[in-house]
Amino acid sequence: xSIVVCLKWVSHxxxxxxxxxxxxxxxxxxxxxxxxxxAESTGATVTAITVGPPGAEKVLRDALACGAxxxxxxxxxxxxxxTDVATAIADHITDARWVWCGDYSLDRGAGSVPAFIAAxxxxxxxxxxxxxxxxxxxxxxxxxxxxxxxxxxEVTAPAVVSVEGATARxxxxxxxxxxxxxxATIPVVSATTPMHRAEFMVRPYRPRARVLPAPExxxxxxRLRVLTDAAAASAAxxxxxxxxxxxxxxxxxxxxxxxxxxxx
Amino acid sequence: MTAPDVDVVVVGGGPAGAxxxxxxxxxxxxxxxxxxxxxxxxxxMYGGVVYPRILDTLIPEWWxxxxxxxxxxxxxxxxxxxxxxxxxxFRTEAWGAPPYNGATAYRPDWDHWLAGHAQAAGAQLIxxxxxxxxxxxxxxxxxxxxxxxxxxDLRARVVIACDGVNSFLAKEAGxxxxxxxxxxxxxxxxTLALPKETIDERxxxxxxxxxxxxIIGATGSVNGGGFLYxxxxxxxVGVVLKLPKLAAQAQxxxxxxxxxxxxxxxxxxxxxxxxxxxxxxxxxxxGLTMMPKMVMDGMLVAGDAAALCLxxxxxxxxxxxxxxxxxxxxxxxxxxxxxxxxxxxxxxxxQRRLSDTFVLKDHRKLHRAPELVLSDRVQHxxxxxxxxxxxxxxxxxxxxxxxxxxRIVTQERQRAGVRRRxxxxxxxxxxxxxx
Ligand SMILES: Cc1cc2nc3c(=O)[nH]c(=O)nc-3n(C[C@H](O)[C@H](O)[C@H](O)COP(=O)(O)OP(=O)(O)OC[C@H]3O[C@@H](n4cnc5c(N)ncnc54)[C@H](O)[C@@H]3O)c2cc1C
Numbered sequence: 001x002s003i004v005v006c007l008k009w010v011s012h013x014x015x016x017x018x019x020x021x022x023x024x025x026x027x028x029x030x031x032x033x034x035x036x037x038x039a040e041s042t043g044a045t046v047t048a049i050t051v052g053p054p055g056a057e058k059v060l061r062d063a064l065a066c067g068a069x070x071x072x073x074x075x076x077x078x079x080x081x082x083t084d085v086a087t088a089i090a091d092h093i094t095d096a097r098w099v100w101c102g103d104y105s106l107d108r109g110a111g112s113v114p115a116f117i118a119a120x121x122x123x124x125x126x127x128x129x130x131x132x133x134x135x136x137x138x139x140x141x142x143x144x145x146x147x148x149x150x151x152x153x154e155v156t157a158p159a160v161v162s163v164e165g166a167t168a169r170x171x172x173x174x175x176x177x178x179x180x181x182x183x184a185t186i187p188v189v190s191a192t193t194p195m196h197r198a199e200f201m202v203r204p205y206r207p208r209a210r211v212l213p214a215p216e217x218x219x220x221x222x223r224l225r226v227l228t229d230a231a232a233a234s235a236a237x238x239x240x241x242x243x244x245x246x247x248x249x250x251x252x253x254x255x256x257x258x259x260x261x262x263x264x
Numbered sequence: 265m266t267a268p269d270v271d272v273v274v275v276g277g278g279p280a281g282a283x284x285x286x287x288x289x290x291x292x293x294x295x296x297x298x299x300x301x302x303x304x305x306x307x308x309m310y311g312g313v314v315y316p317r318i319l320d321t322l323i324p325e326w327w328x329x330x331x332x333x334x335x336x337x338x339x340x341x342x343x344x345x346x347x348x349x350x351x352x353x354f355r356t357e358a359w360g361a362p363p364y365n366g367a368t369a370y371r372p373d374w375d376h377w378l379a380g381h382a383q384a385a386g387a388q389l390i391x392x393x394x395x396x397x398x399x400x401x402x403x404x405x406x407x408x409x410x411x412x413x414x415x416x417d418l419r420a421r422v423v424i425a426c427d428g429v430n431s432f433l434a435k436e437a438g439x440x441x442x443x444x445x446x447x448x449x450x451x452x453x454x455t456l457a458l459p460k461e462t463i464d465e466r467x468x469x470x471x472x473x474x475x476x477x478x479i480i481g482a483t484g485s486v487n488g489g490g491f492l493y494x495x496x497x498x499x500x501v502g503v504v505l506k507l508p509k510l511a512a513q514a515q516x517x518x519x520x521x522x523x524x525x526x527x528x529x530x531x532x533x534x535x536x537x538x539x540x541x542x543x544x545x546x547x548x549x550x551g552l553t554m555m556p557k558m559v560m561d562g563m564l565v566a567g568d569a570a571a572l573c574l575x576x577x578x579x580x581x582x583x584x585x586x587x588x589x590x591x592x593x594x595x596x597x598x599x600x601x602x603x604x605x606x607x608x609x610x611x612x613x614x615q616r617r618l619s620d621t622f623v624l625k626d627h628r629k630l631h632r633a634p635e636l637v638l639s640d641r642v643q644h645x646x647x648x649x650x651x652x653x654x655x656x657x658x659x660x661x662x663x664x665x666x667x668x669x670x671r672i673v674t675q676e677r678q679r680a681g682v683r684r685r686x687x688x689x690x691x692x693x694x695x696x697x698x699x
Binding site: 019020172173174175176178179182 | 296302303306372376388390393411413414415416417418
């Protein structure tokens with residue numbers, strides 16, 4: 001059985017790639033700690049993997065020093081889009097039983113890579129975990145839901161688990177391991193598919209304009225009220241329905257489309 | 265006996281440690297440089313001017329690559345009273361061109377850069393690792409260090425302690441006979457951001473040229489000194505305070521800086537600066553009086569750890585002394601390892617190098633300077649006396665005729681309550697120290 005931990009080399013926003021201010025996020029450190037604990041309790045090996053330029057090997061050396069058995073760097077710029085990162089990693093770890101990730105990266109922070117990896121591997125996913133414990137072959141995980149609620153999950157392999165930075169404290173590497181990791185050779189592979197730059201939204205989100213019928217009403221004030229919903233009871237668009245998940249998703253998409261938030 | 269893991273362990277990634285590791289590694293030794301911070305320089309602060317002449321031999325044309333903020337081409341010394349200021353201002357274009365003299369630099373840049381050279385020479389830098397003690401053999405010789413990492417012992421033929429002021433390693437080894445708070449000053453500093461153009465205008469400099477201002481009389485009842493240095497787009501303003509005096513009164517160090525910043529001669533220079541950082545650090549001020557033994561079986565002590573900082577009051581040179589002593593320690597360690605004798609005897613080359621060079625020669629020469637500059641008379645009486653003399657010289661009291669300078673001096677000396685004998689004696693001490 002093999003365990004993989006995905007680590008991203010992140011830098012301080014103002015100091016891109018200044019080695020002094022770059023490294024592993026706390027979330028990634030937590031992921032590494034869980035991977036190591038799981039390896040200890042199951043006898044598996046841990047592979048640390050990153051997509052990044054040569055400087056990114058810093059996080060892999062840190063992982064090796066802490067006890068990861070193998071490390072691999074997939075060559076690629078730090079600007080690679082999350083989907084391409086996930087594809088590159090998933091292609092490389094097809095036989096992984098467990099994949100641990102930080103919940104989202106510090107610099108871009110969409111948290112999408114773990115989900116894409118799970119999709120590629122056809123694995124279960126438990127994302128944004130705030131508490132995890134390794135119980136035999138399973139992982140018991142707690143996920144944060146809105147409204148103070150929690151979701152308790154029992155996850156079994158193959159699975160991708162992404163954890164928050166507060167979930168675990170990474171162990172300290174021994175002095176000998178730090179020294180050995182500094183000179184370890186780190187295999188570099190190239191991605192199997194092309195890597196694209198992540199595209200960023202550079203303007204505020206504005207829903208699409210939509211055509212409204214002219215408001216009805218005899219006076220300007222009445223028309224204004226109709227337009228702004230001001231006095232009307234919120235009869236408008238609330239709609240409570242009970243549906244199976246697939247139908248519910250379709251219903252949500254339909255509503256969004258009707259309301260003009262999605263292109264037709 | 266357990267075999268050593270490496271030839272040399274250098275403790276502390278400051279300027280002393282980086283140079284020690286660089287030199288020992290270049291001599292072909294297996295060197296590990298241990299630093300407790302996440303990178304060399306991350307935990308370090310100072311006033312802000314480094315005099316890197318000693319690097320000429322280590323890094324030829326260092327000025328082409330060193331992370332310098334500004335080249336100091338203007339140096340002022342200010343005597344302040346509550347309402348007056350007498351400034352001696354010197355500037356030279358010579359210090360703004362190779363081979364340069366002094367430069368302002370940030371320590372997280374400077375120390376990181378120097379340690380990079382140690383790494384390039386083959387030394388292994390290990391950060392986030394604190395040395396918590398020495399490993400000694402049954403005869404008391406140092407044979408390694410203990411770190412805070414699991415399985416954290418590291419054995420070495422020679423340990424070079426460059427762990428800064430208050431060196432726990434030198435103390436643990438019993439190299440300091442006694443330590444006394446009166447041998448230390450506390451340095452505190454604010455870094456204030458201002459646009460580069462504003463700094464250029466206020467301090468009358470251009471391009472990469474910068475200013476170093478040393479200030480006496482700005483620290484109230486606490487004996488000490490003030491400083492104001494220009495970086496590219498920040499200024500460093502701070503004070504150095506004698507510990508016993510600081511402890512004996514109620515004002516906090518930051519309040520003393522705040523007061524200095526309000527002085528009419530300082531306020532226009534710092535006005536509008538946005539506080540970026542406040543930092544504090546001890547300075548071993550007493551030079552020869554406090555220096556420990558620096559050589560023992562298996563260990564050398566360099567830089568602030570050996571109290572080699574030259575802090576003659578307004579004269580604050582520590583980084584150059586650290587770099588030089590580190591370099592000499594590295595050379596001596598290499599010599600000893602090659603010669604197969606790492607006892608105090610085999611390591612004596614270090615002591616000899618220190619004695620033969622500016623490191624101890626300057627300390628001997630300026631032996632009395634710190635005490636003089638920090639004395640009550642220089643601190644509390646002379647600034648007012650001098651300022652009043654100058655004020656009266658330049659004041660026009662028509663229809664009174666101009667008084668002679670000798671009369672003014674005598675009158676102001678008496679008014680300040682300074683005895684002629686003390687003035688002459690201080691003058692002589694100053695002349696002998698600085699002359
Ligand atoms: C306010 C102030 C202003 C100053 N202004 C100037 C100036 O303008 N010009 C000048 O030349 N000098 C100045 N100095 C003096 C100068 O800062 C010091 O003399 C110089 O830094 C000494 O260098 P060092 O390498 O000996 O020690 P440090 O620079 O103190 O470095 C010691 C290093 O050891 C590390 N360390 C300590 N203990 C351990 C441990 N147990 N394990 C691992 N690592 C450890 C520390 O993190 C640090 O990196 C000033 C000092 C102060 C406080």
